[in-house]
Amino acid sequence: IAEIEVANGQPIYTTKGDANNAPDQKQVSAKEVIGRVLLDVPFLGYAVAAAKKPWGFMLLIAVPALLVIYEEAHKIWQEIKKSKTKKLDDEKMDSGINSE
Incomplete structure (x- = not known):
């Protein structure tokens, strides 16, 4: 309007x-x-317009996506380290039992 x-x-x-x-x-x-306004999000159009530009795409899409990927990779790495530590501890316990 x-x-x-x-x-x-x-x-x-x-x-x-x-x-x-x-x-x-x-x-x-x-x-x-026919219609009516249910929700008005101020300045959302500016964010959409910015996302169409290369720098805007990087800020609004790529950077958050990279943060999510980093966080998930970090969680996976922590689980791998935890699994290796548990395996080494189990092997030490098994070798201690067998030596007695």
Whole structure:
């Protein structure tokens, strides 16, 4: 909605598509409106526009993805180390039992 006017006590909307530079030629009355706004996220459009640029893609997509990959790799590495330590401890206990 580009503009709201009041005629005969009723709102009249001037609409404009997001890919158009000029408003639509026909105005829309409140009776012709099918949808309604359920959620408004301020400045979300700026983030979407930034994500379309290389630096924006890096900040919004690649960096968080790399952080997730790093965290998962770190968890896997910790489990491998824990497994090796447990295996060595088990071998020490087994060798201690066999030597008696």
